[in-house]
Amino acid sequence: MAIEVTGKQIASDKITIKDVFAEDMWFSIPDYQRPYVWGEDQISSLLDDVAHSALNTPDSQYFLGSLVLHTEPKQNGNTNYQENSVLDGQQRLTTLYLLQAVVRDLATDSRLKATCAKAIFQEGNPYDGIPERLRIEFAIRKEVEEFINTYIKQEGGTLKKEELLKLVNNSKNVSVRNMANAILIITKWFTTEENLNIDTFFPYLRQYVILVYVSSSELEDAYRLFTVLNDRGIKLRNSDILKAQNLKEVSTETKKAEYAKYWEELEGELEEDFDLFLSYIRTILVKEKARHNLLKEFDDNIYNPKKYNYTTKKQEKAPALLKRGDETFDIIKKYKTHFDVIFSGNNHHINNNWAFDNLVKVMQDTALSDIWVPPLLVYRENFEEDKIFNFLILLDNKFSGDWIARETPTTRIEGMNAIIKKIEEINALADLSKEEKIKLLFEDGVFTFNSANFLLDIEEHTIYGRRFARYILRKIDFLLDAPLYSEKRSSYNEMSVEHILPQNPQDTSQWVQDFTPEEREEWTHKLGNLVLISRRKNAGQGRLDFSLKKAKYFNNSIESFPNSLQIMQKDQWTIDELKENHAQLIQKIKSHYKI
Structure with missing residues (x-):
């Protein structure tokens, strides 16, 4: 199924993966594109989501994403063909390409091996106008x-593990x-x-998983399409559509005006x-990993x-988990109230110190994921602020324990959703x-994590x-702020x-x-x-000997970091001080995580 674009x-259209990698489809990743950067989070999510759809909705199409293409005619000898330069979607497309190489090498069925081989490399056929080349260059x-x-x-290239x-x-x-790491991740998954086994996964991937492409023969138009599709200020958000759907179902005109005003204030x-906040509501209600965009998640x-x-x-x-109209607006208002209080930074009253706010700030600033937010909102909804700091410690330990122990994204999400379910169940x-x-909740096994793997990464x-x-x-x-937590910690523009x-x-330094x-x-x-340190690193000053480094580099850069301040009180930094500090920090972590 070649993409035919002529003139301007x-x-x-939508296109199945089978047709994306058909014998008359060719893609190139231009030299101005950024490198391939997908890691375990993105790759595992793609595999898990496709597998989930293959098992639960095997006769329905699964939308994987979009491609923005610049399509232009090419000639190879006497063979003419259309080539698609990928402006957007190259990470996903490359992952699918690597995936088929892995399947080829793991498969035992000769037909499956041949199918994947053709998706990767096309032998030339001048009679059909097909050039010889890789499917993606x-x-x-x-x-x-x-x-x-x-x-x-x-063939067999992806099996060269070492x-x-x-x-x-x-x-x-x-x-x-x-790419090498992606091959190892995909191989491990299969x-x-x-x-899910290959014989169930792969037919669904090829026949039911679809991409939507937008293509232009004019490079300028293709760039404009890419910009529009990726400009958050222009495209219609899921929240805009949800608002329209729900306002139509509100019970009275008075309430409709009230909810419309509230929604606009929330948007501002x-x-x-x-949309991110609405995704928290979705998680609280569904208690499963999201498989589709926000709008489809609410609908389906x-x-x-x-x-x-x-x-x-x-x-x-x-039975519906929520009705459109009044119920939807009311639950948004309810959880927005909890959200505002939790993230206000003004919760000194909880423990008569800043412990709660400081731990929230740690998670906000550095966690790289917000899957811990819905369980915290649900706890406050069910138990108000009773022992909420104790809950936050358990929640954070579970969240960070799974993360540092290298659990997959799906496993980490399931862990957070299990906490939501347990709160409501108890x-x-x-x-x-x-x-x-609360006592029963805190003693439940839902907060356990792989402490051995966690400690191995931190300590060894x-x-x-x-x-x-x-x-x-x-x-x-x-942890070093304990037990007083008398100082309110800030976020940092540079950290x-x-x-x-x-x-x-340097070879002449005391370090050597x-x-x-x-x-x-x-x-x-x-x-x-x-x-x-609370500024950008300076490679030159960072190489100074310890005494000079303290005086010239660390002054005014560590005033709010207790661990940094503690180390800077030392007169020297040799292997003995380093090992002692490492051991002390590990002991403090083990004590907090109860390992």
């Missing part, structure tokens, strides 16, 4: 071309590193027993975060939910007092460069992770005398050698 036409750098030829085009691991750890090319306050899973009847083996209508127990319910592994590094350093500062022992000390090469290699990037 703009073409748009990467006009980036020679290293990427070599990687594709070695590990994607060649070579791929070396590329992940050592390649200087960002795309190569991430070879994990509890995940939250701006582009309004809240207003018109279905459940699977194992007797009839069909999806049947289930609060529904009529024969218990509120105090008894290097953490510099890991996404949780800033989080755990802020968390340590929070960097800095090494005490520098990464590349105080640390052996082996000690530097083992300890430079570990927790005990890292601190936070």
